[in-house]
Amino acid sequence: MIILIFAEQRQGHRHGAVTQLFTAAQAISADAEIHVALLGHQLNPVAAELQKYPAAKIYGVDHAELELYRPQPYVQALDAVLKQSKPHLVLLPASFMGRDLAPRLAARTGAALATDCIAFTPQGDSLIVTRPVYAGKATAQLKLAADRLKICSVRPNTFAAAAPTSGNSAVEKITVNFDAATLRLKNNQWASTSSGVKDVTEADIVVSGGRSLKNADNFKILYELAAVLDAAVGASRAACDAGYQPHSRQVGLTGKTVTPKLYLAFGIDGAIQHLAGMRGSKCIVAINTKKEAPIYNVADYGCVADLFTMAPLLKSEFQNLLGK
Amino acid sequence: MRILTIVKQVPDSNATIKIAASGTAIETAGLKLVMNPFDEFAVEQAIQLREKGQPVEEIVALTIGDDKAAEILRTALAMGADRALHVCDPTLLSHDEVYLAEILALAIQKQPQPFDLILTGKQAIDMDAGEIGPALAEFLNRPHVGAVVGLEISGKQLKARRRVEGAEEYMEVELPALLTCEKGLCEPRYPSLPNLMKAKKKPLDTLKAADLPGVEKISRRSELVAMQPPAARKGCKFVEGEPAQMAKELVRLLREEAKVV
Ligand SMILES: Cc1cc2nc3c(=O)[nH]c(=O)nc-3n(C[C@H](O)[C@H](O)[C@H](O)COP(=O)(O)OP(=O)(O)OC[C@H]3O[C@@H](n4cnc5c(N)ncnc54)[C@H](O)[C@@H]3O)c2cc1C
Ligand SMILES: Nc1ncnc2c1ncn2[C@@H]1O[C@H](COP(=O)(O)O)[C@@H](O)[C@H]1O
Numbered sequence: 001m002i003i004l005i006f007a008e009q010r011q012g013h014r015h016g017a018v019t020q021l022f023t024a025a026q027a028i029s030a031d032a033e034i035h036v037a038l039l040g041h042q043l044n045p046v047a048a049e050l051q052k053y054p055a056a057k058i059y060g061v062d063h064a065e066l067e068l069y070r071p072q073p074y075v076q077a078l079d080a081v082l083k084q085s086k087p088h089l090v091l092l093p094a095s096f097m098g099r100d101l102a103p104r105l106a107a108r109t110g111a112a113l114a115t116d117c118i119a120f121t122p123q124g125d126s127l128i129v130t131r132p133v134y135a136g137k138a139t140a141q142l143k144l145a146a147d148r149l150k151i152c153s154v155r156p157n158t159f160a161a162a163a164p165t166s167g168n169s170a171v172e173k174i175t176v177n178f179d180a181a182t183l184r185l186k187n188n189q190w191a192s193t194s195s196g197v198k199d200v201t202e203a204d205i206v207v208s209g210g211r212s213l214k215n216a217d218n219f220k221i222l223y224e225l226a227a228v229l230d231a232a233v234g235a236s237r238a239a240c241d242a243g244y245q246p247h248s249r250q251v252g253l254t255g256k257t258v259t260p261k262l263y264l265a266f267g268i269d270g271a272i273q274h275l276a277g278m279r280g281s282k283c284i285v286a287i288n289t290k291k292e293a294p295i296y297n298v299a300d301y302g303c304v305a306d307l308f309t310m311a312p313l314l315k316s317e318f319q320n321l322l323g324k
Numbered sequence: 325m326r327i328l329t330i331v332k333q334v335p336d337s338n339a340t341i342k343i344a345a346s347g348t349a350i351e352t353a354g355l356k357l358v359m360n361p362f363d364e365f366a367v368e369q370a371i372q373l374r375e376k377g378q379p380v381e382e383i384v385a386l387t388i389g390d391d392k393a394a395e396i397l398r399t400a401l402a403m404g405a406d407r408a409l410h411v412c413d414p415t416l417l418s419h420d421e422v423y424l425a426e427i428l429a430l431a432i433q434k435q436p437q438p439f440d441l442i443l444t445g446k447q448a449i450d451m452d453a454g455e456i457g458p459a460l461a462e463f464l465n466r467p468h469v470g471a472v473v474g475l476e477i478s479g480k481q482l483k484a485r486r487r488v489e490g491a492e493e494y495m496e497v498e499l500p501a502l503l504t505c506e507k508g509l510c511e512p513r514y515p516s517l518p519n520l521m522k523a524k525k526k527p528l529d530t531l532k533a534a535d536l537p538g539v540e541k542i543s544r545r546s547e548l549v550a551m552q553p554p555a556a557r558k559g560c561k562f563v564e565g566e567p568a569q570m571a572k573e574l575v576r577l578l579r580e581e582a583k584v585v
Contacts, residue, residue: 015489068493069493070467070495071458071461071467071468071470072467075462095489096470096471096487096488096489097488099454099470100458100470100471101458102455102458103421103422103425103454103455103456103457103458103459103462104458104459104461104462104468106422106455106459106545107422107425107426107458107459107460107462107463108462110545111545112420112422112545112546113421113422113455113459113545113546114546115452115453115454115455116452128549131452132452132554133450133451133452133551134335134341134350134449134450134451134452135337135449135452136554137340137341137553137554138341138343138350138551138552138553138554139551139552139553139554139555140419140451140548140550140551141548141549141550141551141552142419142546142547142548142549143546143547143548143549144545144546145544145545145546145547148545181465182467184467184497184498185467185468185469185495185496185497185501186495186496186497187493187494187495188494188495188496189493189494190488190491190492190493191491191492191493191494192490192491193487193490193491193492198490199489199490199491201489201490202489202490205584205585229585247473247507247508248487248490248492250507253337253361253449254361254362254507255507261584262578262582262584262585272337272338273337273338276337276449279554282584283578283582283584284557285574285578286560291562296560296562297557297560298557299557299560300557300558300560300561300582301560301561301562301563301574301577301578301582302560302561302562302563303562303563303567303570303571303574304562305567305570306567309567310567310570310571313567313568313570313571314571314574314575316571317571317572317574317575318575318585321575321579321585322585
């Protein structure tokens with residue numbers, strides 16, 4: 001079986017979930033032949049990093065039109081890679097880009113598609129995938145048709161990152177002539193909103209606060225803790241709606257979905273719409289004065305205590321532990 | 325400008341989800357059904373474009389769904405859409421979103437006039453797929469911008485701002501285009517009682533498979549074979565003691581037991 005991994009990169013930074021896709025591919029089929037698709041512009045540094053991972057082939061499409069992400073040229077370029085690689089299965093990160101690109105690729109190629117997968121069971125030539133539905137209140141198993149290409153985006157942090165090996169496969173360059181009609185949409189600018197702090201979807205640890213932080217200033221105690229842990233800061237909708245944090249940090253049904261190794265919830269009640277965005281986290285810690293708060297139903301560890309007392313204490317404990 | 329908004333009926337986000345005895349569906353008895361929240365942004369955005377003086381000739385709402393799904397088309401009409409289309413045929417229901425997108429594309433192409441702007445939600449909060457918007461754009465061979473949080477239109481020129489990991493992207497395109505709507509784009513209105521009454525008189529057409537020649541050639545690529553409750557978490561371990569002791573113990577547990585720091 002040939003599995004093609006979409007090695008998402010932006011501005012020369014590989015998406016953190018890409019190396020996890022190698023582990024997913026090996027879990028699906030131990031003797032899978034792994035191919036990699038790398039799209040963008042001026043890709044040499046990213047390509048050099050990728051060459052350390054166990055791929056039989058790396059296909060690169062390096063073109064000025066691919067500098068910033070746009071769905072149509074990307075889907076055309078990825079389709080060109082597919083024609084060379086002839087995979088049975090394409091894996092992408094379930095990131096904004098992966099989730100934007102995969103449906104177009106499926107529509108274009110007639111493939112069967114599943115989004116945000118967390119487990120895979122091959123069954124003959126078909127593939128059974130498991131994915132969370134109803135905001136994590138249930139899981140569904142989908143059977144992807146045997147006689148078709150299969151495309152799956154994989155939920156970040158479901159599989160461990162593969163370790164680099166001594167592999168050194170050459171990059172095969174593919175040339176694509178883009179149809180003018182697919183270049184109508186312009187991506188004028190990619191502007192960071194993170195002002196130096198990590199985004200909630202990218203961090204291994206997320207420190208989140210709720211309405212109970214009372215104002216924007218008080219979030220400082222969470223930022224200080226996050227700095228020690230190299231974590232991102234998140235917030236409930238109530239905290240974002242009140243203006244304590246920008247909406248780009250909202251976690252939940254109408255915010256972002258996060259699946260970090262560790263999610264620390266400070267003064268967050270655990271409304272079902274908040275759980276929707278974070279219940280897939282590996283380990284959940286809740287700090288809430290109310291023992292009945294629903295957040296404790298999904299938490300692994302709980303401290304029934306005041307967040308304003310706990311956050312600075314935890315900061316110094318972690319500082320001691322991590323030697324910072 | 326002619327605008328199409330594509331909407332789905334889903335269980336309210338507060339609903340408790342129980343798996344039905346069949347093991348492939350959820351219990352629907354007593355379930356509160358609403359318009360998918362991201363689709364409310366789509367309908368609201370269309371109406372606001374008209375209210376803010378864009379030359380909007382027509383706003384149409386379209387769904388594929390069972391008989392009950394007509395309710396959300398009435399909601400869209402009450403919010404301000406002009407007419408609605410309901411693809412309502414048991415043979416066309418599926419959990420394969422790419423299949424549904426192909427049917428939607430066919431239904432759209434059968435309309436007497438094309439749409440300059442198609443608005444969908446970012447994702448439906450039942451299956452959480454987020455597939456139909458981009459797939460539909462591909463079937464219709466038109467550009468799309470996903471997860472739009474800001475929109476400006478002047479003449480045929482459209483500017484959309486979209487949210488991605490740690491950044492925003494500023495996209496620009498000449499119509500026609502398709503956008504998937506994300507929270508932050510606008511605040512959906514509640515339809516007023518008089519508007520709910522008026523909505524009953526607006527046209528709502530039902531389409532069966534027979535009204536969509538060619539639909540029989542579209543095939544399903546995937547099938548839902550089982551549903552389960554989520555894997556149970558192991559339960560919460562409460563750390564006890566004075567705050568300082570709690571902090572120490574919690575950090576120890578995270579290092580030694582959970583091994584996450
Ligand atoms: C369609 C829809 C979509 C939604 N989408 C989202 C979403 O994406 N994300 C989201 O988060 N919400 C979302 N919500 C809102 C959600 O229902 C809740 O209203 C919201 O999550 C509550 O935020 P909160 O927990 O910060 O506030 P509250 O509910 O006010 O909870 C505050 C908590 O802090 C605790 N507390 C108070 N003081 C302290 C203290 N000193 N120390 C420790 N604990 C303290 C309290 O015990 C309480 O549990 C959505 C709602 C709807 C209807
Ligand atoms: N059955 C349906 N009928 C019409 N539109 C739909 C349907 N399902 C989903 N959509 C639209 O596609 C968007 C994305 O849905 P999904 O791909 O199912 O997550 C939704 O927000 C709706 O705008």
